[in-house]
Structure formats: structure tokens, C-alpha cells
Amino acid sequence: MANPQPASWRERLYPIIFLSNNLISRIGVILVTAAAVFWVFLLPSYLQGEAASAYLGILLFLALPSGFFLGLALIPIGIVLYRRRLGGTPAITTEFPVLSWSNPSLRRLIIFIGVVTFANMLIGANLTYRATAYMESVQFCGLTCHTVMKPEYTAYQNSPHSRVECVKCHIGPGASWFVKSKLSGLGQVVAVALNNYERPISVPVANLRPARETCEDCHWPDKFGGDRLRVLTHFSDEGKMTKSVLLMHIGGGGARGVGIHTAHVGKGVRIRYAHSDYQRQNIPWVEYSRNGEKRDFFAAKAKKEDIAKMDVREMDCMDCHNRPSHSFETPEGALDRMMAAGVIAPDLPGIRKTALEILKKNYASTAQAESEIPAALERFYKEKNADVYSKRQAAVQSAAKGALALWSRNVFPEMKITWGTYINNIGHNDFPGCFRCHDGEHKSTDGKAVEQDCNTCHSLLAMDEPSPKILTELGID
Ligand code: HEC
Ligand code: HEC
Ligand code: HEC
Ligand code: HEC
Ligand code: HEC
Known part of the structure; x- marks a missing residue:
């Protein structure tokens, strides 16, 4: 093998030809090469980890890696099948290089495989990382x-x-x-x-990971503050604004003693309950245990033999915060928000009642609502309040846009989601919420009810007042 002449380009190509000398491997080589070339061109997107659109994202971060790895797998599969098909044909065995490092063809083959594998590893690692990261992205x-x-x-x-x-x-x-x-x-x-x-x-989502394992990654119950001031703004049908001021007893243990969180997710507390419906709205039995001390509460007409057949759940964050992120509004609440923001002018005569009627109507599709909601509101002023319309056309148009915006944020006919489809368990005004247990009707055998006193969970500092004194005193209003 004393042939020190530099290898010709033909000889250099030899390993590629050798490796891909069958249909399956050739398809594999084409896939890998195509994916690699695309990768080079799309490198900026990969480095950024973001695609301009969700569909491009699928191509970039899912289709391309799949093609790449499929190609990588096809090459050796093709070689094995090809070898098996040729069997012991002497034509190929004699062409086999001598297994020694001094054999230049073998050396080139090993170097080629080494270089290609290294390059593939780099590309592959980046592709896989991006594919998994992409599948976890909000996009x-x-x-x-x-x-x-x-x-x-x-x-x-x-x-x-x-x-x-x-x-x-x-x-x-x-x-x-x-x-x-x-x-x-x-x-x-x-x-x-x-x-x-x-x-x-349908909710609750089956197999959702226990909330305490996810929420507590960021929120630490022991560190929940004492009280939190909440100001809730509402509007009457006449467009008058009122405010309620609540001091929420959030509570997280420590000096203040019992608060909302200490009572349910504090140290040593465990609450279990039985529910007769999938949505967990009807709760006939609650068991409260704190440091080993147990107390059972039964709803007024609950029968023990029925309860024995029901699903039992241990209470966690999700039983109150079931809408921490997908918080759909009520039409009244959404209108309050838009009116407080001034997008819908509260002093447009009849605006609240009319908007509510229009918002609560059934629309077969988003497209239908988009054309009908703004038109219906404008029509109300054009036809029934022509003088208002002529003087305040801009306000009417802004209200029409605002009404459609809050409808679009909450109603999705394509998914059969309308006002109130998703129950919110925080509070007790729009849905049973806290009052599923705190209704004064859930009693223990010694006659104590789950607390319903109005100042247990919050202090009511003002209720539906035009300008609550407490806010002036605190310097908020
Ligand atoms: C702060 C935590 C949190 C984040 C962030 C979050 N979710 Fe949820 N999601 C929940 C909880 C809790 C539920 C369960 C509601 C229930 O079971 O009543 C839920 C329910 C759902 C449901 C079931 C339908 C519904 O409305 O309840 C879908 C679908 C969903 N989430 C998709 C998403 C998507 C998509 C994202 C990101 C854009 C996301 N979620 C981000 C907490 C979260
Ligand atoms: C990755 C971190 C993270 C996770 C996980 C998380 N949150 Fe949060 N959460 C936050 C941050 C950050 C804020 C504060 C947002 C702000 O102040 O604007 C917040 C705010 C909140 C608030 C206060 C909202 C308000 O009105 O001020 C509640 C309630 C809440 N989270 C509940 C939950 C629940 C329940 C879960 C589990 C289903 C959860 N969070 C999971 C990061 C997280
Ligand atoms: C018994 C019902 C209930 C349970 C269980 C519960 N919370 Fe809360 N949480 C509330 C209420 C009510 C508020 C106050 C909401 C408001 O201000 O309107 C609140 C407020 C919060 C806030 C905002 C705190 C602040 O200072 O503004 C966070 C964060 C939070 N909860 C996270 C959690 C996490 C995490 C869990 C589970 C470990 C949990 N909660 C369990 C009812 C509950
Ligand atoms: C599954 C039933 C259940 C639900 C739902 C529930 N609680 Fe409770 N809560 C209990 C039980 C049981 C106790 C302990 C008995 C008691 O002290 O009245 C308790 C105690 C409390 C206490 C302490 C009362 C005291 O002794 O000072 C507060 C505050 C409280 N809950 C707030 C809330 C709030 C706010 C909500 C809604 C966001 C809520 N709870 C929802 C079962 C429930
Ligand atoms: C078990 C706890 C609990 C009890 C008992 C309780 N509340 Fe509440 N209340 C809440 C929670 C939680 C909210 C919701 C705050 C929010 O919007 O996040 C709330 C909200 C309110 C609001 C504001 C509603 C709004 O949108 O303006 C009023 C008013 C109110 N409660 C009055 C009362 C009255 C009156 C009583 C006595 C019959 C009472 N509450 C008893 C927990 C409780």
C-alpha cells in the first residue's frame, strides 16, 4: 500500500458513494443533506428560537428535525439491507479495504464518518433542542x-x-x-x-397536575401577605358609577392568624370533600383536619349513603383559583371594565342596557357577531336617539367597537363557549364559589357551620357607594 500520492477528488468521494450505493441510503443522504442545507439558510430563526408564524414554526422546529433524523436512520438501514441482498457476492468482498490504518481508503472513510458525525451531532443537537423548546412555547x-x-x-x-x-x-x-x-x-x-x-x-381538566406542585414553584403560601385592598367599580343602568371597597384577608399564617390561605392550604391543614357533579359545584360533605384534629361538615339534606358513592377530592389552589389564567368575564363585569376605562362612555343614554341586550344575543359565528354587534349599537342611536347620535357620533362608534372587543374576548361560537360556560370559583356573586361550602348550611355534628360571617374573608369597607369615604381617607381617590 505504498502509494503516497494525494487522493483524487474521485477517491475522496468514494466513502459517500460507498455508503449511499443503494436506494434507501440515498434517500437518507438526500434527506439529511436537504435538512442541513435548510438549517444553514434558516440559522437566524434557529438561533433566535422563534418563527414568524405558528405554521412556519411547525416546519422549522418539527418537520425539519423529523426529516433530518429520518434521513440519518435510513442510511445505515439501507446499507444493512443492501449488504444482505448482495449476500456473499465476491464482487463486493474483494473491494473491501484492508483493515489497517495505513490503508488510505479506510483512513478517509473513518475521517469522513468522523467529520460527518460531528457535524450531524452539532446540527442534531441544535435541532432537537429547538424542537422541544418550541413544543413548550406559548406560540x-x-x-x-x-x-x-x-x-x-x-x-x-x-x-x-x-x-x-x-x-x-x-x-x-x-x-x-x-x-x-x-x-x-x-x-x-x-x-x-x-x-x-x-x-x-370540558373542565375540570382531567389529569391536570396537582396545583400545589405547579403554582408553588412561584407562589409560596407561607409568604402570602396579610390583607389586600380591592376596589371594585360598577355602573348602574343609568350610567352612575359606584365603588365597593373590600379588604381581602389573604393571610399566609404568621402573626395575623387565620386568613383565607392559612385556613385551606396552611401548615398541617388538609381539606377533603365529596362532590356529586363533575364540575364540583355540589358539595354535600367536607372534612377539615388540622394537625390531626378532624371535623366533618354535612350539607343540610345530605345522605351518608349517597356521599359514600361520590368522588372525593383533596382541596388545593385550583378549587378556588380555577381561572388563574383563563379568566373569562361576565357581560356585566366586562361592561364595567370598558365603562371605567372610558372606551364605552357611561353617559351615553341607555348604553348599558342596550349593550347588555346586544352582547347576550346568540351569534352563530364570530364573523356574524363582528358585523352585527357594532351595527346594532349604532342603529339604536341612529334610529331611536337621533339627536344623541348627531352630537356624539365618535362616542357611539367607540362604544360599538368596545362592545365587540369585549364580546370577542369572552365568546367563541366555534368552540361553543358563551357567557358563563366556564365557572369561576373565586368569590360568591357570579357563581356559588366560596359559598359551595360557606353557605351557612354546611354543619358539623355539634352544630358549628362553615363560617359565613361577612367579615370572615374580607372586611366590607364600602358597598356600592358613589365615592367611598375610606378611599379619600387613604388618599386613593
Ligand atoms: C397560571 C397557570 C396557567 C397558565 C400559564 C396556563 N394555564 Fe391553561 N389552565 C390552567 C388551569 C388551572 C386550568 C384548569 C381549569 C379547570 O380545570 O377548571 C387550565 C385549563 C386550560 C384549558 C381547558 C379549558 C379551560 O378553559 O379551562 C386549556 C385548553 C388550557 N388551559 C390551555 C392553555 C394554554 C394554551 C395556555 C398558554 C397560552 C395556558 N393554558 C396557560 C392554568 C394555566
Ligand atoms: C412561572 C411562575 C408562576 C406560576 C407557575 C404560577 N404563577 Fe401565579 N403569578 C406569577 C406572577 C409573576 C404573578 C404576578 C403578576 C403581576 O403582578 O402582574 C402571578 C400572580 C398570581 C395571582 C395574583 C393575581 C392578581 O389578581 O394579582 C394569583 C391569584 C396567582 N398568580 C395564582 C396562581 C395559581 C393558582 C397558579 C397555579 C395554577 C399559579 N399562579 C402559577 C407567576 C406564576
Ligand atoms: C379557599 C380558596 C383559596 C385557596 C385554596 C387558595 N387561594 Fe389563593 N386566593 C384566594 C382568594 C379569595 C384570594 C384573594 C383574591 C382577591 O383579592 O380578590 C387569593 C389570592 C391569591 C394570590 C394573590 C395574593 C396577593 O397578595 O395579592 C395568590 C398569589 C394566590 N392566591 C395563590 C394561591 C396558591 C398558590 C394557592 C395554593 C397553594 C392558593 N392561592 C390557594 C383563595 C384561595
Ligand atoms: C370545599 C369547601 C370549601 C370551599 C369551596 C371554601 N372553603 Fe373556606 N373553609 C372550609 C372549611 C371546612 C373551613 C374550616 C371551618 C371553619 O373554620 O369554618 C374553612 C375556613 C375558611 C376561613 C377561616 C374561617 C375562620 O375560622 O376564621 C376562611 C377565611 C375561608 N375559609 C375563606 C374561603 C374563601 C375566600 C373561599 C372561596 C374563595 C372558601 N373559603 C372556599 C371549606 C371551604
Ligand atoms: C368564604 C369567604 C367569604 C364570605 C363568608 C363572604 N365573602 Fe364576599 N367575597 C369573597 C370573595 C373571595 C370575593 C371576591 C373578590 C374578587 O372579586 O376577587 C367576595 C366579593 C364580595 C363583594 C364584591 C362583589 C363585587 O363584584 O362587587 C361583595 C359586595 C361581598 N363579597 C359581600 C359579601 C357579603 C355581604 C357577605 C356576607 C353575607 C360576604 N361577602 C361573605 C369571599 C367571601
Whole structure:
């Protein structure tokens, strides 16, 4: 083998030809090369980790890596099959290089494989990292299956958690929940592809990870503050603004003693309850245990033999905060918000009643609502209040736009979601919420009821007053 002449380009190509000298491997080489070339061109997107659109994202971060790895797998598969097909044909065995480092063809082959493998590892590592990261992104979760996730994504963007990735609550840390969620995610992809997913998606979400494992990654119950002042603004049908001022006894243990959180998720506290419905609204039995001391509360007409057949759940954050991120509004609440912001002028005569009527009507599709809601509101002033319309056309148009905006944030006919479809368990005004247990009717055998005193959970500092004195005293108003 004493042939020190520099290898010709033909000889250099030899390993490639050798490796891909069959159809399957050749397809593999084409796939890998094509993916690698695309990768080079799209490198800026990969380095950024973001795609301009959800669909480009699927191509970039899912299709391309799949092609790349499929190609990588096909090359050796092709070689093995090809070898087997040729069997012991002497033609190929004699062409086999001598297994020695001094054999230049073998050396080139090994160097080639080394270089290609190294390059593939670099590209592959980046592709896989980007693919997993992409599947965890808000863009993938919220936008890929556009119709399905639109309601949650829309509400999410207007929530205190709009900077928290979907996976932080829906998957949480650790490998086992990652695998579980990816498996159930596969089922969801199939359901979307077959167009047989639930409309609306039913809640509570089955198999949602226990809230204390996800929420407590960021929120630490021991550190919840003492009290929190809340000012709630409402408008009457005549457009008069009133305010309620509540001091919420958030409570997290420590000096203040019992507060909302200490009572339910404090140290040593465990609350279990039975519910007769899937949505957990009807709760006939509650068990409260604190440091081993137990107390049972039964609803007025509860029968023990019925309760024995019901599902039992241990209370966690989710039993109150079931809408931490997908907080849909009531039409009244949404109008209050828009009127307080001035988008819908409160002093337009009859605006609240008219807007409520229009908002609560059924629309078959988003497109229908988009054309009818603003038109109906304008018509009301044009036809019935012509003088108001002529003087305040801009205010009427702004109100029409505002009404449509708050409808679009809360109602999704394509997913059969309308006002009130999703129950919110915080509070007691719009839904039973806290009063599922704190209704004064859940009593222990010694006659003590789950507390309903109006100052247990909050101090009512003002209720529906035009300008509460307490706010002036605090210097807020
Ligand atoms: C702060 C935590 C949190 C974040 C962030 C979050 N979710 Fe949720 N999500 C929840 C909880 C809690 C529920 C369960 C509601 C229930 O079971 O009643 C839920 C329920 C859902 C549901 C079921 C339908 C519904 O409205 O209850 C969907 C779909 C959903 N989330 C999608 C998403 C998507 C998409 C994102 C990101 C854009 C996201 N979630 C971000 C906490 C979160
Ligand atoms: C990745 C971190 C993270 C996770 C996980 C998380 N949150 Fe939050 N949460 C935040 C941040 C940050 C804020 C503050 C947002 C602000 O002040 O604008 C917040 C605010 C809140 C608030 C106060 C909202 C308000 O009106 O001021 C509540 C309630 C809350 N989270 C509940 C939950 C619940 C329940 C869960 C679990 C389902 C959860 N969070 C999971 C980061 C997180
Ligand atoms: C018994 C019902 C209940 C349970 C259980 C519960 N919370 Fe709360 N939480 C509330 C209420 C009510 C408020 C006050 C809301 C308001 O201000 O209107 C609140 C407020 C909060 C806030 C805002 C605190 C602040 O200072 O503004 C956070 C964060 C929070 N909860 C997180 C959690 C987490 C995490 C868990 C589970 C470990 C949890 N909560 C369990 C009812 C509950
Ligand atoms: C599943 C039933 C259940 C629900 C729902 C529930 N609680 Fe409770 N809560 C209890 C039980 C049981 C106790 C302990 C018995 C008692 O002290 O009255 C308790 C105690 C409390 C206490 C302490 C009362 C005291 O002794 O000073 C507060 C405050 C409280 N709850 C607030 C709330 C708020 C706010 C909500 C709604 C966001 C809520 N609870 C929802 C079952 C519940
Ligand atoms: C078990 C706890 C609890 C008890 C008992 C309780 N509340 Fe509340 N209340 C809440 C919570 C939680 C909210 C919701 C605050 C929010 O919007 O986040 C609330 C909200 C309110 C609001 C404001 C509603 C709004 O939108 O303006 C009023 C008014 C109110 N409560 C009055 C009362 C009265 C009157 C009683 C006595 C019959 C009472 N509450 C008993 C927990 C309680």
C-alpha cells in the first residue's frame, strides 16, 4: 500500500458513494443533506428560537428535525439491507479495504464518518433542542391549533400570567409529567386532526397536575401577605358609577392568624370533600383536619349513603383559583371594565342596557357577531336617539367597537363557549364559589357551620357607594 500520492477528488468521494450505493441510503443522504442545507439558510430563526408564524414554526422546529433524523436512520438501514441482498457476492468482498490504518481508503472513510458525525451531532443537537423548546412555547400551545386554543389563549393574554408559559402550569417540572403530558398531547393532536375534539373543552381538566406542585414553584403560601385592598367599580343602568371597597384577608399564617390561605392550604391543614357533579359545584360533605384534629361538615339534606358513592377530592389552589389564567368575564363585569376605562362612555343614554341586550344575543359565528354587534349599537342611536347620535357620533362608534372587543374576548361560537360556560370559583356573586361550602348550611355534628360571617374573608369597607369615604381617607381617590 505504498502509494503516497494525494487522493483524487474521485477517491475522496468514494466513502459517500460507498455508503449511499443503494436506494434507501440515498434517500437518507438526500434527506439529511436537504435538512442541513435548510438549517444553514434558516440559522437566524434557529438561533433566535422563534418563527414568524405558528405554521412556519411547525416546519422549522418539527418537520425539519423529523426529516433530518429520518434521513440519518435510513442510511445505515439501507446499507444493512443492501449488504444482505448482495449476500456473499465476491464482487463486493474483494473491494473491501484492508483493515489497517495505513490503508488510505479506510483512513478517509473513518475521517469522513468522523467529520460527518460531528457535524450531524452539532446540527442534531441544535435541532432537537429547538424542537422541544418550541413544543413548550406559548406560540405552539396557544396558536397552532388555532380554533381549539383561541379562547384560552385570548383570556391568557389579558391575565396576570400572560408572561408565564403554558407549560409552567400545565406540565410543571420533572420528567414523568413531561412524558405524561406529551402522551396526552398526542391524543389531542389526533383528536384535532380527526376534528372530533370536545367543544367546549370540558373542565375540570382531567389529569391536570396537582396545583400545589405547579403554582408553588412561584407562589409560596407561607409568604402570602396579610390583607389586600380591592376596589371594585360598577355602573348602574343609568350610567352612575359606584365603588365597593373590600379588604381581602389573604393571610399566609404568621402573626395575623387565620386568613383565607392559612385556613385551606396552611401548615398541617388538609381539606377533603365529596362532590356529586363533575364540575364540583355540589358539595354535600367536607372534612377539615388540622394537625390531626378532624371535623366533618354535612350539607343540610345530605345522605351518608349517597356521599359514600361520590368522588372525593383533596382541596388545593385550583378549587378556588380555577381561572388563574383563563379568566373569562361576565357581560356585566366586562361592561364595567370598558365603562371605567372610558372606551364605552357611561353617559351615553341607555348604553348599558342596550349593550347588555346586544352582547347576550346568540351569534352563530364570530364573523356574524363582528358585523352585527357594532351595527346594532349604532342603529339604536341612529334610529331611536337621533339627536344623541348627531352630537356624539365618535362616542357611539367607540362604544360599538368596545362592545365587540369585549364580546370577542369572552365568546367563541366555534368552540361553543358563551357567557358563563366556564365557572369561576373565586368569590360568591357570579357563581356559588366560596359559598359551595360557606353557605351557612354546611354543619358539623355539634352544630358549628362553615363560617359565613361577612367579615370572615374580607372586611366590607364600602358597598356600592358613589365615592367611598375610606378611599379619600387613604388618599386613593
Ligand atoms: C397560571 C397557570 C396557567 C397558565 C400559564 C396556563 N394555564 Fe391553561 N389552565 C390552567 C388551569 C388551572 C386550568 C384548569 C381549569 C379547570 O380545570 O377548571 C387550565 C385549563 C386550560 C384549558 C381547558 C379549558 C379551560 O378553559 O379551562 C386549556 C385548553 C388550557 N388551559 C390551555 C392553555 C394554554 C394554551 C395556555 C398558554 C397560552 C395556558 N393554558 C396557560 C392554568 C394555566
Ligand atoms: C412561572 C411562575 C408562576 C406560576 C407557575 C404560577 N404563577 Fe401565579 N403569578 C406569577 C406572577 C409573576 C404573578 C404576578 C403578576 C403581576 O403582578 O402582574 C402571578 C400572580 C398570581 C395571582 C395574583 C393575581 C392578581 O389578581 O394579582 C394569583 C391569584 C396567582 N398568580 C395564582 C396562581 C395559581 C393558582 C397558579 C397555579 C395554577 C399559579 N399562579 C402559577 C407567576 C406564576
Ligand atoms: C379557599 C380558596 C383559596 C385557596 C385554596 C387558595 N387561594 Fe389563593 N386566593 C384566594 C382568594 C379569595 C384570594 C384573594 C383574591 C382577591 O383579592 O380578590 C387569593 C389570592 C391569591 C394570590 C394573590 C395574593 C396577593 O397578595 O395579592 C395568590 C398569589 C394566590 N392566591 C395563590 C394561591 C396558591 C398558590 C394557592 C395554593 C397553594 C392558593 N392561592 C390557594 C383563595 C384561595
Ligand atoms: C370545599 C369547601 C370549601 C370551599 C369551596 C371554601 N372553603 Fe373556606 N373553609 C372550609 C372549611 C371546612 C373551613 C374550616 C371551618 C371553619 O373554620 O369554618 C374553612 C375556613 C375558611 C376561613 C377561616 C374561617 C375562620 O375560622 O376564621 C376562611 C377565611 C375561608 N375559609 C375563606 C374561603 C374563601 C375566600 C373561599 C372561596 C374563595 C372558601 N373559603 C372556599 C371549606 C371551604
Ligand atoms: C368564604 C369567604 C367569604 C364570605 C363568608 C363572604 N365573602 Fe364576599 N367575597 C369573597 C370573595 C373571595 C370575593 C371576591 C373578590 C374578587 O372579586 O376577587 C367576595 C366579593 C364580595 C363583594 C364584591 C362583589 C363585587 O363584584 O362587587 C361583595 C359586595 C361581598 N363579597 C359581600 C359579601 C357579603 C355581604 C357577605 C356576607 C353575607 C360576604 N361577602 C361573605 C369571599 C367571601
